[in-house]
Amino acid sequence: MLLAPHPDLRISHHVVGRERAPLVVIDNLLADPERMLHKAASRGFEKMPTLFPGIRAPAPPSYQRFLQAMLTPLLREAFALEPAEFVFPMCHFSLVTQPPENLHFLQRVPHIDSVSARGLATVHYLFRESWGGTDFYRHRRSGFEYVDEGRHAAYFDCLAQEAREEQGAPAGYIDGDTPLFERIAGVEGVFNRLVVYRRNSLHSGRIGDRALTSDPLRGRLSINSFIDLAP
Numbered sequence: 001m002l003l004a005p006h007p008d009l010r011i012s013h014h015v016v017g018r019e020r021a022p023l024v025v026i027d028n029l030l031a032d033p034e035r036m037l038h039k040a041a042s043r044g045f046e047k048m049p050t051l052f053p054g055i056r057a058p059a060p061p062s063y064q065r066f067l068q069a070m071l072t073p074l075l076r077e078a079f080a081l082e083p084a085e086f087v088f089p090m091c092h093f094s095l096v097t098q099p100p101e102n103l104h105f106l107q108r109v110p111h112i113d114s115v116s117a118r119g120l121a122t123v124h125y126l127f128r129e130s131w132g133g134t135d136f137y138r139h140r141r142s143g144f145e146y147v148d149e150g151r152h153a154a155y156f157d158c159l160a161q162e163a164r165e166e167q168g169a170p171a172g173y174i175d176g177d178t179p180l181f182e183r184i185a186g187v188e189g190v191f192n193r194l195v196v197y198r199r200n201s202l203h204s205g206r207i208g209d210r211a212l213t214s215d216p217l218r219g220r221l222s223i224n225s226f227i228d229l230a231p
Contacts, residue, residue, distance in 0.1 A: 003066040004031040006192070013078055016136045016201065017184040019145040023136075024078050024196040025187060026070070029124060033192040036063070036223070037126050040093045040216040053098035053107050053173075053207075055214060059091045059223050067091075067122065067225060071196065075229075079198065081118060085230040096131075096205065096220045097212045100172035108169040109159070110137040110181055110202040113226055115149045119199035124223040125189040131220035132206035133189035135174075137181040139202060145184060146200045173207035189222075199226060 006028035014023040030036060043057035068086040075081040098107070113121050123134055138145045139155065141162070147155045162168055168179035176183050186206065187195045197203065205220075213219040 003036075003062055005029065005070065006031045011074070014185075016197075017138060017145040021136070021146055021198055021201045022078050022080075023185070023187070024074060026194040026196070027190065027192070029070075029192050029194045030066075033126065037217065037221070040126065040221055043093055043216075045093070045095060045214065045216070051106055051111065052094065053103060054094060054096040054212075054220075056092040056094050056224075059093055059225075063223065064088050064091050064225070067227070071120075071122075071227075074196075078196070079120065081229060087228040087230055089226040089228060091225040092223070093126075093216065094222050094224045095214055095216060096207055097214050099212065100207075100209055103172065105163045105169055108172065108174060109178075110135075110139075110174065110204040112147045112202060113199035114228075115147060115152050115200050116228070117148060117198060117200060118229050120196055120227040120229075121199045121203075122194055122196050122223075122225045122227065123205075124194045124225075125191060126221040126223065127189065127219065128191045129218075131189055131210070132175075132208050133187045134195055135176075135183050135186040135204055135206050136197070137174075137202045137204065138184050139181055140179070145202055146198065147202065148200050172209055174204050175206055175208060189220075
């Protein structure tokens with residue numbers, strides 16, 4: 001599957017919160033996003049043994065190659081990373097399908113994908129309806145906006161205590177400030193938009209309380225990728 005960038009591709013650079021985590025937003029990513037949408041519709045989606053509240057299916061290998069070509073020139077300026085071979089622990093079509101009332105504590109609060117500052121995450125929105133975007137958060141008690149190796153133990157010990165108290169994570173998907181977390185930035189989910197951020201930033205999808213569907217052509221479809229840079 002050959003993928004090409006859109007002729008009107010637009011890149012914007014941002015920083016998030018007090019700790020100024022980098023964030024890149026790329027609008028009009030693919031020249032023909034409809035091909036990717038219909039590729040998703042042909043896939044067999046499955047529930048995977050992760051905290052992701054939905055179902056996933058592998059994205060084409062050509063998409064990984066496309067991301068590497070697109071993002072490598074941005075690594076140094078945006079993320080202070082030297083270019084290297086991309087390793088993809090995950091690159092999947094993703095559909096959020098889990099009803100809000102069935103979420104457990106860790107699915108109702110922001111999360112990180114890795115403690116490594118060399119790891120990146122991307123979300124490529126492939127829906128046109130108002131299915132929400134991606135938000136970034138600060139943990140109120142610790143003040144952390146990212147969790148690296150040095151913060152990991154203290155943060156998760158604190159979060160475990162808050163989970164036992166069960167008083168600061170309202171039912172349903174998080175959507176803005178709560179007693180435990182403060183929303184510090186957000187990106188709207190726009191069709192054919194890609195967001196790129198460090199995997200150790202505290203973040204969450206903005207899902208809302210709409211009825212969710214497992215139909216890739218009508219639901220909250222995205223391509224979610226984790227990227228590690230080879231040593």
